[in-house]
Amino acid sequence: VPKIPFLHPNSPKLSEARDALREIEHSGVLSNYGPVNTRLEREILESMFDGRGACLTVCNATTGLMMAIKHCTGEARAPRRYALMPSFTFAAPAHAAIWCGLTPLFCDIDPHDWAASEAAERELLDRYGEEVAVVVPYATFGNCIDLKRYEKLAAEYGVAVVIDAAASLGSICEDGFGFGTGCPFPIVYSMHATKAFATTEAGLIYCTDVDAVNELRAMANFGFAGKRVAMMPGLNGKLNEITALMALLKLKELASSVEHRTKIATLYSKELPELTFQQVSGRRHAFMFVSVLLPAELAGPRPEVLRRLAADGVEARTYFSPHVAEQPYFHGRSLSGDLTVTNDVACRILSLPLSDFITEEQVHIVCAALRNALA
């Protein structure tokens, strides 16, 4: 029975970058925004974001979200107490909000692209008004969401915005630029090993507001500004030089990796026309995995479907089920609006294997195993 893993990280080959590693060792600069981080930020800005604005490396996206939320909400004081976000996401943005002294306020998603629904966001913004400190949309599974919509929301409601684009580094919009280009709000990307842009642990914050990025840089360095004296809320959010080198190596191979993932995702949708796929927009997607919705009558038996797939050597998952509002830690520490679509999507979702290594032949095996499991 072939074993097809759900994910198979393709981290860059540090073992083949001995000269660059020696250079880092020789320089004695291992962190604190050394030359490798500086080069990485410059190359990402030029190659993905049209050279507009600025970006900042961070040690992981969760820390990046904490920093960005803290930066735009300050000392969270009443009445601004809520961080509005979809519940169909990972636990990280909800944790980040709580670390910033805010309460997650979960909204429903769109049934087609599985990102926060505009009507649901507006309903909660109208209901809670000035109590909402920040809106934290998620670009679901690397999709290119409509960022102009958040410029309108920010102007209308006077609310801050931080975009969680954990899986989107490498996604390209219809205009040919990387997802996020030109965005005035901080956008936080992950370069975790499980993402298409795989390193070990790393993240990136991008935005057109260069002053905000400079302040975030100081925040990530203990809140030191100029002298080594804390001038603002701070933590240690810096990325080390060795992981920055991995990211530079990844940047070179990213296009072929994302193209392969896109081709595989297209093949899945051709092979499984009977299932519902996420509606995606943009030119290229840095897919992490491929998600489908099972028919409603198979939501209950989903554990059995997973068992049958496993018996055929296929590892599948259920991102994001349970969704965040369902997770015990957030009970009593969050509020939710109506989550009808979220509950429906979460209980039917099935996430299928994807990696830089998966072959078309393996996709046929996965699809045959899935059809067999559903029969």
Ligand SMILES: Cc1ncc(COP(=O)(O)O)c(C=O)c1O
């Ligand atoms: C939606 C979302 N936000 C944030 C994160 C956090 O990223 P990191 O692991 O780099 O902290 C993840 C991680 O997978 C994620 O899926």
